[in-house]
Amino acid sequence: MKMVLASKNAHKLEEMQAILSQMGVDVVLESDVGVDVEVEETGATFEENAFLKAHAVMEASGLPAIADDSGLCVDALNGAPGVYSARYGGPELDDVGRYQLLLNSLRGQLDRRGKFVSCICCCFPNGDKVEARGECPGTIAYAPKGTGGFGYDPVFFLPQLKKTFAELTPEEKNAISHRGNALQKFKTELENYFNGTDQ
Ligand code: IMP
Numbered sequence: 510m511k512m513v514l515a516s517k518n519a520h521k522l523e524e525m526q527a528i529l530s531q532m533g534v535d536v537v538l539e540s541d542v543g544v545d546v547e548v549e550e551t552g553a554t555f556e557e558n559a560f561l562k563a564h565a566v567m568e569a570s571g572l573p574a575i576a577d578d579s580g581l582c583v584d585a586l587n588g589a590p591g592v593y594s595a596r597y598g599g600p601e602l603d604d605v606g607r608y609q610l611l612l613n614s615l616r617g618q619l620d621r622r623g624k625f626v627s628c629i630c631c632c633f634p635n636g637d638k639v640e641a642r643g644e645c646p647g648t649i650a651y652a653p654k655g656t657g658g659f660g661y662d663p664v665f666f667l668p669q670l671k672k673t674f675a676e677l678t679p680e681e682k683n684a685i686s687h688r689g690n691a692l693q694k695f696k697t698e699l700e701n702y703f704n705g706t707d708q
Contacts, residue, residue, distance in 0.1 A: 511535045512631070513542055515566035515576035524688075525575065528696050532703065536575070544569045550592065555580065556640065558592060559630035567632040579627040579687060581661050583611070583649060585620045594661070608653060608664045621648040625665065625687040629695045639702045643691025647674075658682060 512534050514522055519538070526536045539545060548565045552558040555578045562576030580594030590597035590611070598610040615621065624646045631639040653663035655675025662674035667685070674682055683689040 555628035627691040641695035
């Protein structure tokens with residue numbers, strides 16, 4: 510079975526392929542099936558945004574489509590930046606600008622708890638939907654540390670490892686991350702769906 514990944518990111522394709530090829534699913538990018546849809550992420554939740562993207566690409570391609578949405582939720586900021594993680598502080602900020610803004614917003618704040626969230630949604634042309642959510646709890650560091658990863662990784666601290674996400678190897682990060690977690694759950698959900706145990 511062919512499925513379209515609602516993304517232009519070849520790295521995400523590799524990640525999804527590694528998991529779904531074991532199930533006989535052939536994952537391709539939107540561009541591989543001649544689809545290019547700009548979906549506005551207007552949802553109030555990660556689940557809604559993943560659904561909006563997957564649904565639009567499923568409609569445009571006529572094939573089952575998979576999308577994900579992720580971000581960082583900070584307790585002391587009532588869950589911000591949340592679904593706005595990629596756009597926090599406006600379009601002029603880069604990754605460093607966004608995590609500096611986060612550190613400034615938490616200046617003097619002792620409650621540093623937060624979590625990364627990743628939601629994956631697959632929409633089928635018959636209206637069926639398979640979803641999974643992964644989370645990774647941690648704290649927001651007082652200063653950036655480490656050079657790996659992307660986004661907020663240098664300021665996301667894992668108390669149990671005494672390291673930030675940016676200090677982990679990709680394998681170490683995948684083993685505990687929100688995305689790794691969501692992908693594993695998604696695999697199980699999709700297996701259940703294909704085996705019909707889910708209906
Ligand atoms: P998305 O591409 O719409 O899911 O936006 C995700 C945004 O959340 C990214 O641009 C990052 O700012 C942030 N984010 C999500 N996952 C991670 C991660 O693993 N490390 C660091 N930042 C992340």
